[in-house]
Amino acid sequence: GAGVSQSPSNKVTEKGKDVELRCDPISGHTALYWYRQSLGQGLEFLIYFQGNSAPDKSGLPSDRFSAERTGGSVSTLTIQRTQQEDSAVYLCASSLAGGGSTEAFFGQGTRLTVV
Amino acid sequence: ELKVEQNPLFLSMQEGKNYTIYCNYSTTSDRLYWYRQDPGKSLESLFVLLSNGAVKQEGRLMASLDTKARLSTLHITAAVHDLSATYFCAVDRSSVYTGNQFYFGTGTSLTVIP
Numbered sequence: 001g002a003g004v005s006q007s008p009s010n011k012v013t014e015k016g017k018d019v020e021l022r023c024d025p026i027s028g029h030t031a032l033y034w035y036r037q038s039l040g041q042g043l044e045f046l047i048y049f050q051g052n053s054a055p056d057k058s059g060l061p062s063d064r065f066s067a068e069r070t071g072g073s074v075s076t077l078t079i080q081r082t083q084q085e086d087s088a089v090y091l092c093a094s095s096l097a098g099g100g101s102t103e104a105f106f107g108q109g110t111r112l113t114v115v
Numbered sequence: 116e117l118k119v120e121q122n123p124l125f126l127s128m129q130e131g132k133n134y135t136i137y138c139n140y141s142t143t144s145d146r147l148y149w150y151r152q153d154p155g156k157s158l159e160s161l162f163v164l165l166s167n168g169a170v171k172q173e174g175r176l177m178a179s180l181d182t183k184a185r186l187s188t189l190h191i192t193a194a195v196h197d198l199s200a201t202y203f204c205a206v207d208r209s210s211v212y213t214g215n216q217f218y219f220g221t222g223t224s225l226t227v228i229p
Contacts, residue, residue: 004157031214043203043219048212056212091157095215102215103148106158 002026004107006092012113013082021077021110025094032075033095033104034067038088046090049075061086082114117142121204121220129228131193136223138187138204147180147187148217150203158203162189194227201225 005024013019025032034046046059049069060067064083069075079086089111093104118141128134138147146165150158162171164180164187171178175198177190187204201224205217 033214033216035217042221043205043217045213045216045218048214048216050214059213093158093217097215103160103163104215104217105160106150108157111155 004092004094004105006090006107006110008110009108010111010113012115015084015114016081018078018080019082019112021079021090021112023075023077023092023094023107025073025075025092026105027073029094029096029105030072031095031097031102031104032069033093034075034077035091035093036061036088037091037109041088043091046077079112082112084114087112087114117144117206117208117218119204119206119218119220121202121223123223124221125224125226127226127228128191128194130195133193134191136189136191136202136204136225138189138220140185140187140204140206140218143182143185144206144208145182146207147178148205148207149178149187149189150205152201152203152222161202191225194225196227196229199225199227 007022032049036044051072052069064080067077089109091109092107095102095104120139149161162178167182169180175192180187201222203222204220
């Protein structure tokens with residue numbers, strides 16, 4: 001596609017439910033990132049994929065969070081047993097490579113609201 | 116940990132006026148990025164500054180980078196309403212574990228008043 005695509009755009013879920021957020025990066029981009037944007041917290045790095053591999057998962061906020069990437073393309077961020085503090089905008093970005101001065105392109109984000 | 120600070124956090128200015136947004140960061144970085152975010156929208160890349168002394172201009176916006184002072188500025192000239200948005204600066208740090216991880220400033224919410 002022309003840009004990074006995320007779905008859904010908005011998600012309202014009940015506390016305790018699981019949610020799955022999807023990111024379609026720009027075709028050919030090997031690096032993929034997930035960030036979280038919360039009120040009062042700014043933009044927080046969650047995880048990086050180079051191809052299908054995430055070298056370091058320590059940025060994920062808790063063990064309720066998991067992420068995977070398949071085929072070097074689509075990535076999903078899963079939040080289990082959602083809590084109200086998970087409410088935020090989840091942004092995905094992709095770039096041609098995972099290092100150097102490679103510009104990252106961001107998707108429109110998924111606004112998650114846990115009620 | 117690398118920290119990025121922006122000021123001001125909120126800026127209300129009249130059309131036609133000039134103003135500067137400041138971005139300070141805590142450790143050495145040769146690359147500085149500026150993004151714009153409209154309400155409910157994603158981050159739009161404005162400038163990528165790759166070396167000390169870099170200056171880039173696009174329309175009424177001009178960004179500069181002083182890596183020795185660890186400071187970048189985004190200067191707005193003769194503001195117009197269309198520039199109302201939130202502006203973020205970011206620096207990156209590369210590692211095999213986090214790729215090209217971005218560290219973002221807190222953002223500056225700009226409102227241009229007619």
